[in-house]
Amino acid sequence: MADQVLIVDDDRRLSAMLAEYLTGNGFRVRAAETACAGIAEIARLSPDAVVLDVMLPDMDGFEALKRIRANSDVPVLMLTARGDETDRIVGLEIGADDYLPKPFNPRELLARLKAILRRRNAGANASPRILRFGRLEIDPSSRSARVDGRDCSMTSYQFDLLVALAENAGRTLSREQLMDMVKGE
Structure with a gap:
């Protein structure tokens, strides 16, 4: 259709x-x-x-x-x-x-x-990709984050920063690298 x-x-x-x-x-x-x-x-x-x-x-x-x-x-x-x-x-x-x-x-x-x-x-x-860290659950496709099942309120920029950090867990990132990831450059 x-x-x-x-x-x-x-x-x-x-x-x-x-x-x-x-x-x-x-x-x-x-x-x-x-x-x-x-x-x-x-x-x-x-x-x-x-x-x-x-x-x-x-x-x-x-x-x-x-x-x-x-x-x-x-x-x-x-x-x-x-x-x-x-x-x-x-x-x-x-x-x-x-x-x-x-x-x-x-x-x-x-x-x-x-x-x-x-x-x-x-x-x-694509299959939905949920990022989990302890009590934190991040769903990039719906742009939502929850702690203990409760929605977290944040700006679009804060959410993008959270996803960038979660996707690079365990890695040391410079401020410039984070800014590039969040801004999509």
Whole structure:
């Protein structure tokens, strides 16, 4: 069955153009014009990927992404008319899988969507990897950590640092090595 993509953008012309292009390339497409409608559609449809605009009428895309991430790990590609590097970094830090500034070539959006879905599907085929250290249990796939079965609350950066340390247990690492691992450099 074809992958389903939800487009959350208040620009009807852009949404219609993307829907036509993605449908012509084998995707099933749904659209929502507000963040609230998009969040409701994600809960109802469980799409395979979401294309989310940063500037929406009812809330900004960053807040929408936080709400999406509270309940779903659906791949999210964010779109923005603002080319600000800080916006892109913040979007990626709070859980976007990719980021594309407007205007963009629909072929690039298609290529990025396919790459996101390829990575998601590759991860779905891999067996879950749980890291255990005494009473601590770390699940990198769900980005959760528990001590004695109780969830630990931490920032994304703290979680990435914890995983880097756990994956290198018993090794001495410099600050620079840890920073490279956490930043993905």
